[in-house]
Amino acid sequence: MKSKYVILASALLISVATFAQKDQIKSAEKALKGGDAQGAITILKDAENMVVNAKDVEQAQYYFVQGNAYLDLANKKVEESKNLSAAAQSYNKLIEVEKASGKQKYSTQAAASITQIKGLLINSAIADTQANKHADGAKKLYDAYLLDRKDTINLYYAASTAVNAQDYDTALPMYEELKKLNYSGKGTSYTAINKASGNEDGFNTASERDLAIKLGTHEKPKTEAIPSKRGEIYKNLALILVQKGRVEDAKKAIADARKANPDDSSLILSEANLYLETKDFETYKKLVGEALQKDPNNADLVFNLGVISANAKNNADAEKYYLKSIEIDPNYTNAYLNLAALKLEAEKPIIDEMNKLGTSAKDMKRYDVLKTERENVFKGVIPYLKKAHELDPKNDDVSKTLLGVYKALEMTAEAKALKATMN
Template identity: 90%
Template sequence: MKSKYVILASALLISVATFAQKDQIKSAEKALKGGDAQGAIAILKDAENLVVNAKDVEQAQYYFVKGNAYLELANKKVEESKNLSLAAESYKKLIEVEKASGKVKYSTQAATSITDIKGKLINSAIADSQVSKHAEGAKKLYDAYLLDKNDTINLYYAASTAVNAQDFDLALPMYEELKKLNYSGKGTSYTAVNKISGNEDGFNSAKDRDLAVKLGTHEKPKTEAIPSKRGEIYKNLALILVQKGRSEDAKKAIADARKANPDDTSLILTEANLYLESKDFETYKKLVGEALQKEPNNADLVFNLGVISANSKNNADAEKYYLKAIEINPNYANAYLNLAALKLEAEKPIIDEMNKLGTSAKDMKRYDVLKAQRENVFKGVIPYLKKANELDPKNEDVSKTLLGVYKALEMTAEAKALKATM
């Protein structure tokens, strides 16, 4: 008789706990409707330990109200990033509970809220980046990726943004995950200009874009190939590993990438750059030759070889590659710009020597010689800067450099004409 009494008492205790929990969820809902999201969360926190033993329908309701409360706080800009993530976490638990039980009541609304949260995280990350809060932006983009792991581009942008923040500890695991996923980002971009806003809108497919053009909401359709980002991903991964003193790991990462993507020439360039930094010039030259054999008429590849050569202070090779890139593609604006920058480097030692000269007759004579040499440097870069300015008129660096050259050479008419277009 005594044992039966104990069992009955236990059953009564469970029932009382269940009723208490239901009341707490209702109280939290009431608080949320009254605009007290923080109060709703506090009420739900008291019921947290009891949720595990609750019925599926009550668990789902608990996580739904909890998710709504956190989302409400985020919408009010209260610890926005943190509360968006907590809201998404609650909604995901809700969906898991209803999926396991087979009873769907809140999942559709929760899924819609998760999509909304993902958009808010991305927009907030963009806003952070615009005010140079790159680390905060990177974390939000990573949270957006965790909400939808099929949308791997958010992981790529999270890693890139972490690099912009110089937070390599944050970036490293993201790049390692991109490597594990063998992410390339290669694809096709479908865009058209919105007639109302004037902005270029992106579409998921050519069919969607063409329909918008046909309906008259958009114009000027454009299709562009999106190049592989693997080279950049493995380059950044390798550079981070090198910075952490893990050079062998960096070489292995590139070697693994090349095995998985044997036809990706950008990875050959990344590996070449890695050996260049470790001053293994023989391996560097071998890899450069391999890259050129694969794609001798790839202007981007040849241009990148020019950049690598310039970074290693091998100006003769850099000039050769830039000229080759222009030969392949006469409208390669960056090749003209980099060629001009390369040639302008000759000005520095001239200026340094001029500044050291005195006022003696010998020094004045030397000054005139150096002045003529400097003018020849400027005259030599004008054709490249003019072409770069013609191809990319909105590039302020090009126009300002060209204007400076005109002024140094006292080419008043040319300077006046250029300034009128700036």
């Protein structure tokens, strides 16, 4: 008899708890309708421990009301990021419950809310990055990815934004996940100008874009190839691993990526960059040579060969590579700057010798020869400095160097004109 009473008492307790939970959900709904979202969340918190024992329909209702309450707070800008994430978690639990039960009452509405949350997170992340709050933006983009793992571009942007925040501990697992997914991001973009706003709108397909053109809402259609992002992904992954002292892991990551994607030339550059970072210049040059065979008109590669040659005091090769990079890209500012710097190195030994000379007739004669040589050095760098200044007029270092050269050559008019443009 005693055991029967125990069973009866236990059943009674469960029954009372269920009734109490139903009342709490209704009370939370009432509070939410009355505009008290925080009050609704507090009421639901009291029932949190009991919801696991509730019927599927009540669990779904619980998470639905909870999600709506968090979303309401986020829409009111109350801890927006935190509450958007909490709302998404509630809706996802709701969808899981209804999927398991086979009865879908709230899932459609929840899915629509998740789409809304995803858009809000992305827009908020964009605002964060524009305000240089990159860490906040990265978190929101990652939360957007968690809401829809098929939309992997949000994971890519989350990782890139974390790098901009110099939060490498956060970026590393994101890049590792992109590696696991073998994410490329390669594709085609379809855009057109919105006649009403003047903005460039993107479309999922060419047919969607062409329909907008036909309807007259858009004009100036444009189709562009989106290059693979693998090179950038593996470059950043490798640099983070190197920073953490995991050089062999970095080498293996890129080597594996190249095996899996033999036609992706951007990965050669990433591997070359890794060896440049670890100061293995011979391997770097070998890889750059391989990359140049595939992409002979890559000005960055040729320029970097110039930098390595200059570091190795091989000025003849350095000059050759800098000139080649300018031949490929006439607006390559850094090539002009490095050429000027390379040429100006010839001034130091001339100055050193001039300073050692005395006042004898022989020394004075030698002084005049050296002075002419120095002037010729300055004259030789003017074209490069002028072009660099033309391409980057706000670069104070270029302006000051060019001004110094003008003064040394007593080019008063040129110096005065240049000084007038400087801050």
